Amino acid sequence: MHLLRFTFENHKSFRDEAVFDLTRSSLSTLRPPKDTTWADHIHHVDGIYGANASGKTNVLDALHYAVSAIGASATAWLDRPSFVRRPFVLNSSSTSEFSKFELEFVHDGERYQYQFTTNPDGIIEETLRVVNVRWKTIFTRSSDGVVNGLSKLHLVAPRELAFSRAAQLNIPIIKPIWKSIMRGFDIYRVGDREVSERLERIARQLHERTLSLNELVTLAQIADTGITHIEVEEQPxxxxxxxxxxxxxxxxxxxxxxxxxxxxxxxxxxxxxxxxIARNLLFRHGTGSGKLRESEESTGTMAWLALGTTVVNALRHGHVLVVDELGSSLHPQLSRLIIDWFEDPEINMMGAQLIFTSHDMTLLDAGRGDREKREQVWFVEKGADGASELFNLSDFPLQKRSNIVKQYLEGQFGGLPYTAPSLVYNLLNTHSTEEK
Known part of the structure; x- marks a missing residue:
């Protein structure tokens, strides 16, 4: 699948509507022009930059929420005591107001638009449309749970999406689209826990032979880790x-x-x-017979294997890979290498997409050059009221040879922290006074 556009409103730090557009400005029609494909008119890499606590991760979280609701609102979510929702909470009115989520995507060559609206009690609106000659509605759902357009589903509970329920009922027109969304996104979160879970998955896949040992070693060698052999240790x-x-x-x-x-x-x-059985990875370096456990390897090596296998899987199957803090525990050249893979049509033959957040300014060189490159760079900035805003580099008038990194660090695009380093003197003086 391909993600074309994601729109959301009233989620976490985003009070107002935010539009994350992954289509190129060359796409001005509902379908790709003749002799072109969808892959010719979408971004394969989009980076989101901004200060700490600006709301970068909340863009990814909103996407994760929408996909999770589609997947689980008719199953696991119904067991929870209240409807799952994360509105803007820094003013009292937003907590009771609606939140909106909209996905435009391509499944099996067709363009779809799916949107749903929530309030504290559940779902108040829902629509799935597809492009024929114009937009054609597949089904709608009202605030009282009435579904129109699906012959086998006429009423749903207030807290479940009709999309999710229809998939559980295996309704033919819905199930393949639902599967495309469920399998089409892979969200990779920053942190040791994510790395640990991915490594456990790698060990399990090696044991089940759904992942090749040679492929994993090759991935380790790409990053110049010195690893020459990997095996799975099992401890019943x-x-x-x-x-x-x-x-x-x-x-x-x-x-x-x-x-x-x-x-x-x-x-x-x-x-x-x-x-x-507990499964762990063992690593051999060089020609020696000694082996190292996961805990004895560097953090960077483990982070590379965990993310690298995820990247390769996305490239093979044409998934949308969403990575929070790309470059965390990685050398900048490895982050750049991942971006280059997604940008290279000879490697990325399935049209996979990478969406990432980062503080790595060198990756902003993706915005150097013509407008199409600038469209791939996004910024998030938080206002005095605590509300985040998402905006695009192409909104700024720039010359072709503009030094994006330099101008960003100079604050020309926003998205920078407003630091007050001199306050450290007050902090140290306060501590000294307390000691006296």
């Missing part, structure tokens, strides 16, 4: 530990079944616990 739970866990479970159990039944369940629990 020892029988004694499994038995101890079983005893603890039984002691805390409120089950009052007969003794024979308890013994049978205990045996089954023990067997199940024995099958628990």
């Amino acid at each position: 739970l020892p029988p004694k530990i499994a038995k101890l866990f079983t005893q603890l479970i039984n002691e805390n159990s409120e089950d009052t079944d007969a003794e024979a039944s308890e013994q049978q369940e205990s045996s089954e629990d023990t067997e199940e616990l024995r099958e628990f």
Whole structure:
């Protein structure tokens, strides 16, 4: 799938409407012009820059929220005590006002527009449209849950999207589109937890042989890590530990079944616990026989393998990869390499897209040159009222050879922190006074 445009309003630090447009200015019609494809008219890399706490991550969070609602509002979300929602909270009126989310995307060569509106109680509006000659409505949903346009679905609960419910019911016109969205986005969050979870997935994929060991080693060699071999170490739970866990479970159990039944369940629990396997990666460097565990490798190496495998998967399948803080724990050249892969049509043959946030100013060189390049650079700035604003580099009048990095650091585009370094003297003096 391809993402064309994402619009949202009243989500976290974004009180007002924000439009994140990934189409090139060359696309002025509902369909690509003759002898061109969608891949010719979309951005394959878009970067979002701004100060700490400006709201960069909240752009990605809004996208994640919309995709999550489509995926889980008719299932897991219904088990929650209240409707999942994250409105702007710095004024009292916004918490009770509606929030809006809209996705324009391409599935199976067709252009779709899906939008839904929420309030504190649930969904108040929902529409899915497709381009025929003009926009054609597939279904609508009203605030009272009435669905029009789907023969097998006429009414939904206030807190569930009709889109999500229709997918659960396997309605033919909806399910393939829903799958395209669910499988088409991969959201990579910054932090050790994300890296750890991705590495666990890598170990599992290596064990299941859905990921090639040679591919992983090649990825490590691309980054000049010195790794020459990788293997999976498996550590089953020892029988004694499994038995101890079983005893603890039984002691805390409120089950009052007969003794024979308890013994049978205990045996089954023990067997199940024995099958628990912890998988870790082992790394060999050079020609030596020694091996290093994950914990003994550098943070940068682990971050590269976790993100690199995700990047390769996105490129292979044409996914939209969303990365918070691209460059975290990575050398700038590796971040640049990832961007180059997405920009190279000979590598990115499936038309995958990369959306990222970053503080790395060198990546802003993507905005150097003509207008089409500038369209790929976005800024987020937070006002005095705490509300974030999203704007594009192409909004500024710039010459072709403009030094984007220099002008950004000079504050010509906004999106910079307004620091007050002299306040450190007050901080130190206060500490000294307290000691006296």
